[in-house]
Amino acid sequence: MPSLKDLRNRIASVKATQKITKAMQMVAAAKLRRAQTAAEAARPYAERMAVVLGNLASGITVGPDTPRLLAGTGSDRVHLLVVCTAERGLCGAFNSSIARLARDHANRLLAEGKTVKIICVGKKGYDILRRQFAEQIIEFVDLRAVRQIGFEQADQIAQKILGRFEAGEFDVATLFYSRFRSVIAQIPTAQQIIPAEIEASAGATDAVYDYEPEEGEILTTLLPRNLTVQIFRALLENAASEQGARMSAMDNATRNAGEMIKKQTMTYNRSRQAMITKELIEIISGAEAL
Amino acid sequence: MATFTFELVSPERVLFSGAVDAVVLPATEGDMTVLAGHSPVMTTLKTGFLVVTSTPGNGRRVLVRGGFADVNQNGLTVLAERALPEEELTQDILDQEILTAEMHYDATNEPAAKHAAESAIAQLREAKAALNF
Numbered sequence: 001m002p003s004l005k006d007l008r009n010r011i012a013s014v015k016a017t018q019k020i021t022k023a024m025q026m027v028a029a030a031k032l033r034r035a036q037t038a039a040e041a042a043r044p045y046a047e048r049m050a051v052v053l054g055n056l057a058s059g060i061t062v063g064p065d066t067p068r069l070l071a072g073t074g075s076d077r078v079h080l081l082v083v084c085t086a087e088r089g090l091c092g093a094f095n096s097s098i099a100r101l102a103r104d105h106a107n108r109l110l111a112e113g114k115t116v117k118i119i120c121v122g123k124k125g126y127d128i129l130r131r132q133f134a135e136q137i138i139e140f141v142d143l144r145a146v147r148q149i150g151f152e153q154a155d156q157i158a159q160k161i162l163g164r165f166e167a168g169e170f171d172v173a174t175l176f177y178s179r180f181r182s183v184i185a186q187i188p189t190a191q192q193i194i195p196a197e198i199e200a201s202a203g204a205t206d207a208v209y210d211y212e213p214e215e216g217e218i219l220t221t222l223l224p225r226n227l228t229v230q231i232f233r234a235l236l237e238n239a240a241s242e243q244g245a246r247m248s249a250m251d252n253a254t255r256n257a258g259e260m261i262k263k264q265t266m267t268y269n270r271s272r273q274a275m276i277t278k279e280l281i282e283i284i285s286g287a288e289a290l
Numbered sequence: 291m292a293t294f295t296f297e298l299v300s301p302e303r304v305l306f307s308g309a310v311d312a313v314v315l316p317a318t319e320g321d322m323t324v325l326a327g328h329s330p331v332m333t334t335l336k337t338g339f340l341v342v343t344s345t346p347g348n349g350r351r352v353l354v355r356g357g358f359a360d361v362n363q364n365g366l367t368v369l370a371e372r373a374l375p376e377e378e379l380t381q382d383i384l385d386q387e388i389l390t391a392e393m394h395y396d397a398t399n400e401p402a403a404k405h406a407a408e409s410a411i412a413q414l415r416e417a418k419a420a421l422n423f
Contacts, residue, residue, distance in 0.1 A: 052360055209362075
């Protein structure tokens with residue numbers, strides 16, 4: 001049976017923890033709003049880009065001249081996994097669920113006898129994957145110093161990937177991130193970025209376009225940019241998901257702390273009362289004995 | 291004067307959306323003006339000023355870098371990798387842009403890319419001079 005003082009200390013420490021989780025939840029809520037508006041603001045660009053690419057690609061037949069970013073290298077021996085996670089923990093299952101998806105994917109590929117290379121964006125995913133895939137990880141991109149993710153960061157990552165692709169280091173690239181559905185639902189997603197998956201727009205305009213310069217040339221400038229846009233979108237979705245996950249994780253933690261405080265206060269009051277009763281009985285029985 | 295819908299979109303945000311009279315685009319193969327009823331065109335853009343005219347004799351300049359324009363029956367859409375309205379331009383930003391362009395120039399060996407970077411530097415220097423920095 002812990003003493004009254006122990007109980008008091010324990011309640012105080014849980015209260016302090018609750019204050020921290022409560023504050024973290026509120027900070028996450030504020031950051032979530034910002035991240036969400038950033039993700040929404042970036043959406044029109046990505047959508048237009050997809051439409052334009054769809055229009056262009058549907059008019060082109062795959063041949064030897066087709067850019068390799070669209071047609072692929074013709075083999076799928078070496079796979080590159082780009083795993084985007086958060087830089088910080090304390091956000092529930094956010095990091096581990098992305099890492100798990102990537103790990104399952106990597107294990108499947110390895111079982112098929114393919115070569116796997118991994119680029120980690122974000123420290124947490126690197127920490128998790130390092131344990132199993134230390135040899136496969138070829139690069140680690142650190143975004144800890146970045147406060148607000150801009151197009152430049154996405155561009156830097158895209159350039160690294162493109163450089164490796166042009167050097168023939170891999171055939172297929174897949175991007176792992178968490179899609180932001182709502183505050184309570186973030187969906188870990190795997191998206192193939194090289195060769196580009198382009199949905200031929202069903203409602204492609206019939207109007208005859210003039211292309212300036214040639215279609216093929218536009219396509220060669222557009223495809224690398226599309227890669228950057230996809231990565232940029234993934235990073236923004238990830239940022240929003242992270243804050244959402246942290247918000248609900250911290251909300252849970254605050255509620256649990258509240259329950260714990262309630263339970264311990266009850267025990268504290270009970271034992272305090274028991275002590276008073278015991279002392280009274282001692283006094284009364286002492287007086288009766290006289 | 292007939293107007294058409296114009297949208298200027300950068301990766302971070304939508305900079306402009308609305309009806310305008312005319313837009314001058316810094317297209318890769320020469321500047322071009324888009325008016326209402328323009329035939330469908332798709333073109334890439336070089337670094338330079340895009341001029342939006344929403345009321346006659348009143349242009350608004352936006353510096354764009356790397357992007358493309360899509361003209362169709364619904365209007366004009368410009369997707370620019372980087373777009374800076376004239377009001378937001380400062381000497382520091384321009385210097386930074388010039389530096390990036392110069393680094394591109396030094397980093398590449400392809401004649402086409404080298405030429406593109408060279409013209410970007412020239413455009414930016416011109417912009418700097420035009421804005422009296």
